[in-house]
Amino acid sequence: MDNASKRITIKDIATQTGLSIATVHLALAGKAGPKEETRRRVLQTAKELNYQCNSAASSLKRGVTRIAAILPALTQDNLLYYEPIWRGVRAYCRDAKDFNIELVELPYVNQDSVSVPLEAVGRARGERKLSGLIVLGDIEPEAGRALRDLSDQGVSIVLVNSDTPEVGRICCIQAENYLLGRIMGEILLGRTPRGGPILVCAGEKSTPANADSTRGLNDYLEEHDANREIYALHYGNDMDRLYRRLVERFEKDRGITGCCSVTARGSVQLARALVDTGLAGRIPAIGSDVFGENIENLKRGVFQNLMFKNPYQQGWLAAEYLFKHIFRNQPTGDTTIFVKSEVVFQSSISMYKE
Structure with missing residues (x-):
């Protein structure tokens, strides 16, 4: 044989x-x-x-393997983007149930931002016998140092959505944020040949994913139309304030020729401001991510495109890479793994599910 x-x-x-x-x-x-x-x-x-290696049999011998997910709690606007990440993590862990995996969910609420606070990492440190962590890559400095301590103690860490390598993670799963920013720049530049400012809902400055997308947009415009002015609006958790700032900017400068958002929740407020100022459908606009409100705004012509970052796949792959590292000691190869990211048009809406 x-x-x-x-x-x-x-x-x-x-x-x-x-x-x-x-x-x-x-x-x-x-x-x-x-x-x-x-x-x-x-x-x-x-x-x-x-x-x-018969990983399932080995896992039965070693008993329960506990991994934890530190991701934003599903409150208000966090549902738009982070709920699919949670679903992806949970789905993979369900599929791997034969390996005696216990998923410990550690959702957190940060009043000022979506960044992982020290308190959330403290809860993970209080859990017994954790083998691995799946963590949002937007991390406050003190929380980052605490994660580094856990990594040094042998806890495997996979980041999702944004990368903070200094915490000692084995890899990061994320969208091609810089490339998506460049694509937004190319689309807006092609639809606004007469020039004029472009407004960007740029998210939190401290979030690497937002910064990468905004940098990609800026770089593309700098390379192809260096004189084009960009209005970048940064924001935290106060969405009403963002809405008021958008309305004020649109009403103050009617010369704005295009706009976009690099975040899901920013997209909701951008669409709302475009409708309320009478600019919906009159200037090109691009939203981020695929969910109910964005789909409706794409159908109505408020947005002409959506940038799909595949958050469900990010969550699934984060759990998969952590599993392979813990159970099979399998190296990740590249330490940054990009999920497939896509531009959504009205004609392709049917290809996407919420």
């Missing part, structure tokens, strides 16, 4: 290498004991024999 038609076991590797089963087990598990030369020989033989 050849290797392709039977399951290769640790015993087979031990026979092939002339080593004990215990030594092979330690080498495959990356544990102390075997010399480095022995470890390399075991790994090479395992590869040649197409050995696949």
